[in-house]
Amino acid sequence: MSSPELSVVSLRPTSAPTAPTTDEARIEPPEWLSEYAKEAxxxxxxxxxxSATDVDEFAAYCETLAEFRESSEVISEAGLLIIDPASGMPVPNPIQMVRNNADRKIAFWANRFRR
Known part of the structure; x- marks a missing residue:
């Protein structure tokens, strides 16, 4: 019994991508992206x-960058510690968990789209 041949498929480009040369090659962002994600x-x-098959994954990457940016702005305004209304004591800002999760997702998506 022989084993079937398996081929390895890489999702990473083999060379550094270049910017499209024509507007026809440009893939438009999905309409549902947030403003920060559209900027990204x-x-x-x-x-x-x-390509058309990359749109959803690249959109998720951009949304994750937007999530990190927005949570960083909230932390910048409110601070790393906030006052717990029940105890009156300073506690870590819960939005830090959102930023930490976004940071992990950025690492995943950045690896997927590494040039």
Whole structure:
């Protein structure tokens, strides 16, 4: 009994992608993206050769970057510690958990789209 041949498929590009040369090659961001995610898309998409099959994953990456940015802004305004209304004592700002989760997701998506 012989084993079947398996091929390895890499999701990473084999060379550094270049910006599209024509507007026809440009993939538009989904309409449902948040404003921060649309900004991330506009800033990063020209560096990748995105296809129609990449849209949802790249959108998730951009939304994760937006989530990190927004949670960082909240922490910047409110601080790392907030006052617990029940005890009156300082406690860690719970939005830090959102930012920490976004940080982990960024690492995942950045690895997926590493150039």
């Amino acid at each position: 898309w506009e800033r990063l998409a020209p560096f990748y050769q995105l």
